[in-house]
Amino acid sequence: MNTFYHIGRYLLFMKKVFKRPQKSSIFLNNVFFEIEKLGINSIMIVLIISVFMGAVITLQTAYNIELSFVPLYLVGLGTRDSMFLEFSSTIVALILAGKVGANIASEIGTMKIHEQIEALNMMGVNSESHLVLPKIIAAVLTFPLLTLFSMFIGILGGYLAVYFTNAVPIDDFVYGLHYYFIPFYITYSLIKVVIFAFIIATIPAYHAYYVQGGALEVGKASTKGVVYSSILILFFNVVITQILLS
């Protein structure tokens, strides 16, 4: 019952979000502003988690196959495919859900409780579209780029780990990176992350837009937004994987 209520209200909210922007110059300005806030300001965190994830996957794989007769180039291949298939899309999206999602929810929630959204509506602005559409566009444009960036940095992290620890010979690692490369994995990851970006931009916004009360409620809406977007990301990860890779 409650779930259906939220789904219904979310869909109605989305219908308003996708109203045509009233003034294109202001809209474009907002899009660029959000690209900076949601995308460019996330580069650092993506860089940090990706380099460490790449390194740790590499070392774990290397130390696990040490005793067996498995070829050593599998370390490079494993790192590449783990990053390409899962880490640079899903894990990065989960991290961004925390960072960007909380940011969106607290911004919109604060505007709501301080009557700023009513002020927009009163001026005759379509507040849903004015506030949320630029975020959706910014996230859908920049998150795939962050994913590509994360793939590159993750591999680099693996390479550095091998370089400094000699867990496997560097040539084997690099050979593994090239071995049996399936370009569709990148496409698959990018499709996933576009959907994740949409979730991250809209679910916290939805929870914040309907918040009532004070700062405490904004905090709660922010938590809800992050939790529900994370769950949805994990859920759609399974669904899309079944559709695209089976």
Next chain:
Amino acid sequence: MIIAKNISKSFDDNHVLNDISLTCKKGETNLIIGESGSGKTVLLKSILGIHQIDKGQIIYGDDVFTDMNHKEKQKIRQEIGMVFQGGALFDSSTVFENIIFPLQMFSKMSKVEMHNRVRFCLERVNLHNVDDLYPSEISGGMQKRVAIARAVVLNPKYLFFDEPNSGLDPKTAIVIDNLIKELTIDFNTVTVINTHDMNSVAEIGDNIAFIYNGQKWWYGNKEEIMHTDNKELNDFVFATKLMRDLKK
């Protein structure tokens, strides 16, 4: 003119407004008074269409607002300036950006014209050298004035104020009251003001509606309110010792 006809509004079991009719006149200040929680804000937001009313009709000029579709309401709203109880300035924008926003959104002015208009409005509310400050960096009284400047920037026909001088010292409050009165006369607006400040009532109460028990309990002007024998209104107006002494 704005006319509210027999409007009622409840939230679940809480019947806040009960069959209220009210006429707000052009070029005059129309005050809505009542104790905290009496439904002043709900009445204002109902007239503005922010709250969906359960019953009744709202008319702006010759147009029946309650019969309009979303697009038509949006159109009317561009002729309305509203100052919210808390100011409702956009935190992430500077004073200048706050005021120019409605112009950028809805006017066809050139950049220079917009800047001049914002300058004029800032001048009009007596604010200087605050263009690049954020709302959190200026005082409450200044925030109110920025909110007023933003409300009048599009040359509205209708002006709404929710508690324009709550949280202000008496001297600043009078400045704001006088500003509202001047703007009402200068721009010939229908001005609707929510207040529980007796100073404002005495100062600028052209027309006063007293809300009690969800109803329009009394209606009159600032002279009449001092000599009324309506018990509930008297209890409200002369609640403070200062007012009682004044009456004597």
